[in-house]
Amino acid sequence: MPDVLILTEADLRACVRLDLPMVDAMAEAFARLSAGEVRMPPVLRLDVPEHNGEIDVKTAFVPGIDSIAMKMSPGFFNNPTLGLPSLNGLMVLLSARTGLVEALLLDNGYLTDVRTAAAGAVAARTLAPRGPGLTAGVLGAGTQARLQMEALALVRDLRQVLVWAREPAKAEAYARDMTSRLGLPVHPVASPEAAVAESDVVVTTTPSRQPLIHQDWLHPGLHITAMGSDAEDKGELAPEVLAAADLVVCDRIAQCAVLGELHHALDRGLSVSPVELGTLVHARDGARPSEEAVTVCDLTGTGVQDTVIATLAHAAAQRQGLGREFHA
Template sequence: MKTLLLKKEEVRGLIRMKEVIGTVEEAYKAFNSGQVIQPPYIGIDLPSHRGEIDFKLGYNQGNEMISMKASSGGFTGNPEQYGVPNGMGTVLLFDGMSGALVCVMDGSLLTGLRTGACGAVSVKALARKNASRITSIGTGNQARMQIRAIREVMKIEEIHAWDHHPETLARYKADMESEFGIPVLTANSKKEAVENADILITTTRGKGSLVEAPWIKPGTHIVAIGADAPGKQELDPQIFRGAKVVVDSIAQCVEKGETQHPINAKIMARGDIHAEIGEILLGRKPGRKNDEEVTIFDATGMAIQDNTTAAKIYRNAIENKVGAFFDFLE
């Protein structure tokens, strides 16, 4: 069995955001249908090199694929010292029935795509049907990816944005208005931005509360992306009081997600989590109850999302005869 090699630009041309939204929905449903084996992911912190690398591994009975993704970040000196990006990713796909390596692909785009898509999936399941204004706290690559995905599932009339750095905020406004033709209103404060949100997206690397509970208006849907490790935080834990809390994985979110903080503060218990999102997509639990409810989607990212998205890229590559084959066993 030969192995397919897919480089970054080849991967870029093999998948569209609408397809990624479908693969993420597939992943969540598989996870809550007992089709997934997904060990806890491993992270290695390398403070002496100002970087970290995570490894996520998953098996999906539905597509008979095993995936392993290595994803690095930080490494601030990389471009100058080594001529490589600060963050990189590699995905290995193995045939689930034989264990043979069938594909090696660049994974640097995949993580951003499937993380953006998870926000769109949550908007479909949990946001008000008449939601039209999005607020982004943080204006980096993932903030942009969230908009790219969410606009596939709803009409965005305006974007409100805030960032610590005025020059970054100005660049975000220019780029997003150019790409989508959607007006971007830059806020003078976090409070101002949040108070305008029908849908609030947080995509920072925060280590403290950025968004305060009194700023959240009834009916807001919150997509909490930034917290994916112990100690990371973007939301005031009081926001969770009385909200409908939905997560990608309970096991991950109570330890590494935004949900760790209200649980640690005794504002809520693990049992107060309404659902894993796959349960809502499968129709086992309800989504939004009314237009006044505050809903929170806490996403830490799961290997099964990498699995289904990488498998779709692989299938598209085979169908379109993209990539180069090699044989480890020769």
């Protein structure tokens, strides 16, 4: 058997970063997904309620990409009480020609973080108001809340960021850290409503099971990207928000109809006609229906993103001579 390349989180942080080429790669991934070129089975999900845990497996085959990632994402939400992070994971990269294991990417969720943030940048580039000088709001103050604002700053000129989190101390820490990281003012706000009221672009990054954003807060020229929901019982937007929006965009319609914000709107029998992100990413001037439109993007996370980032990471690590060959 050929050797297997083992890459640690440190290796992967050294060769993969959130930058415009990564955003472009994700845009292309969505385009190919929506063009019907990708074979992507439904997410495998194992719930472990005994330990407040869940494990998702995502994968996709992309013609022309010689590898397939199998991505395992565990979320075990008692971990912080044990001094461990809630989210973890690894990716296994298999040859698309032979099925042999090419690499083990022990990323502890880092690659998922980057590809998820990059998808947020694709959504913003396609749907957010053009600016300059936008105000961005973010709900949540964790890793994705940080990365999503870095991603947004890659594709839009921001004037300020407003952050809301359930625990005010976390929003304050976020504001401190991100002010220096983004090089612009970041202010905590007292409620989701306050964040939405002032913002041109809002990104929701929480695992909430209760809607955080309500229809009567919507205002002309608002774009919302909701990336927190990836399970039947999660949802950050009141279903009426989707019904009221001028345009609803999904990373994968079939998946959002089960796991995303779209799911709850359909459950209520609301009239929503979603469009798939990949059909819009090549629109030269973006896809906002008008300056005053309200747009929503529902991101659930797709296996095609995992196959793309894992393949890029493997190639970059090989170029840089990172990792350790393991004779299996």
